Amino acid sequence: MTTTTLTTPMDLAALGALLARYPMEWWVAGMVASALVGALALVGLRTVQHHSPPLRRFLPAQAYGVVLAAMGASAFTLVLAGATMAELAESWSEGGRWGTLDDAIAQGLRTHADTAVLQWFAVLTHLGDSWVLAGCTVVVAVLLWACQHRLLAIGWLVALAGNGALTKILKKLFERVRPEHEHGIAQAHGFSFPSGHSSASMAAFAMLAYLATRLLPRPWHLPAVLAAGALTFTTGWSRVVLQVHYASDVLAGWLLAGTWVLCTVLIMESVSRWRGSQNRLVQA
Numbered sequence: 586m587t588t589t590t591l592t593t594p595m596d597l598a599a600l601g602a603l604l605a606r607y608p609m610e611w612w613v614a615g616m617v618a619s620a621l622v623g624a625l626a627l628v629g630l631r632t633v634q635h636h637s638p639p640l641r642r643f644l645p646a647q648a649y650g651v652v653l654a655a656m657g658a659s660a661f662t663l664v665l666a667g668a669t670m671a672e673l674a675e676s677w678s679e680g681g682r683w684g685t686l687d688d689a690i691a692q693g694l695r696t697h698a699d700t701a702v703l704q705w706f707a708v709l710t711h712l713g714d715s716w717v718l719a720g721c722t723v724v725v726a727v728l729l730w731a732c733q734h735r736l737l738a739i740g741w742l743v744a745l746a747g748n749g750a751l752t753k754i755l756k757k758l759f760e761r762v763r764p765e766h767e768h769g770i771a772q773a774h775g776f777s778f779p780s781g782h783s784s785a786s787m788a789a790f791a792m793l794a795y796l797a798t799r800l801l802p803r804p805w806h807l808p809a810v811l812a813a814g815a816l817t818f819t820t821g822w823s824r825v826v827l828q829v830h831y832a833s834d835v836l837a838g839w840l841l842a843g844t845w846v847l848c849t850v851l852i853m854e855s856v857s858r859w860r861g862s863q864n865r866l867v868q869a
Contacts, residue, residue, distance in 0.1 A: 597682060601689020606697050608706075608826045615822055616815040623794065623814030627806060630798060630850075669840060673778075673833050687831035691764040694828050703770045703827060710771065710823035712816060713782030718745070718789050725793070737799060740853040741792055748788040748845045752781050755841070766828035773829035780830045783821035783838030790817050791846045 604611055673683055711717060722745050729738035761778035790813040797809035821839060824830040 597685040598689040601686050602693045604832075605690050605693025608694070608698065608702055608822075612819065612822050612826075615818040619814035619818035620811040621814070623810035624807065627794075627798065627810045630795070673837055673840075683833040687764075687833050690825065690832050691828055694826060695765070695767075698768070698826065698828075700768075700770070703768055706823040706826045707771045709819050710782060710827060713786035713820040713824075715781075715785070718785050721789060722746075725796070729796075734800070736853060736857060737796060740849055741796065744792045744846050744849040745785070745788050747849070748784055748842050749781075751841060751845065752779060752784045752838070755779055755837075756781070761831075761834070764828050764831055768828070771827040771829055773824075773827075777830055778834045779837035779841050780821065780824050780834040781838065782824050783817075783830070783835040784842040786820035787817045787839050787842035788846055790814075791842070792849075795846075795850055 722742070726738050726742050729735075729741060756776040756778065759778045760776050763773060763775075763777040766773070794810045794813035798806045801809070817839070821835040824835055825832050
């Protein structure tokens with residue numbers, strides 16, 4: 586007995602048509618799946634926080650080494666994510682699997698998407714608007730700084746500003762043209778890959794969830810990460826349904842933001858633990 590995989594253009598076209606025919610159902614399923622991913626990320630974060638070697642056992646120089654190791658791991662993760670995004674870009678540019686799937690979804694949505702569905706997602710897509718996230722960035726940064734959470738404020742700004750800069754650089758690098766979207770309900774300009782809405786919203790929501798785990802009581806942690814996952818998927822999926830981005834654009838945006846946020850959090854956690862070890866050494 587042999588197993589089959591979705592490797593032929595016909596298989597991928599059928600999958601794309603299926604995704605396009607039921608945008609609301611896939612939205613709900615995607616929110617649930619993304620919320621579960623957020624819950625798994627919370628488990629991973631707590632594992633790192635509770636089971637990593639206590640830095641008080643190390644000398645200050647060795648504590649510096651922990652921060653350097655975190656920076657090295659972050660650099661490796663960024664390189665790996667960059668290679669994955671390059672493979673995505675190569676696939677759609679040469680008519681590969683992602684290009685076939687992208688075209689099938691976009692064509693299916695142009696054919697089947699209902700006006701009411703488009704209008705609904707045109708509202709939801711504002712979650713990733715630059716003016717919304719810029720305002721959120723400023724307000725959160727000011728509040729964190731005023732409450733003496735300086736490291737968290739800096740990490741928050743680095744996560745969002747760095748992600749935004751990388752998104753603009755990659756858009757100019759790949760120069761992918763957006764899919765046709767002639768329904769008039771939503772408009773978007775500029776290059777398509779990676780999706781700025783998807784990338785920026787994921788960076789913001791993921792970092793807000795992380796801040797919740799650092800600053801709010803434990804009962805709030807799980808709801809925060811579940812909400813972050815659901816809102817992240819909602820914003821990205823809205824860009825696909827509105828046909829202002831291909832599916833691979835959104836996937837690349839999530840990959841970029843997820844990697845950047847992971848690196849930011851990894852370094853913040855390392856610096857925070859190093860500071861704690863330094864304080865314990867001074868007190869000793």
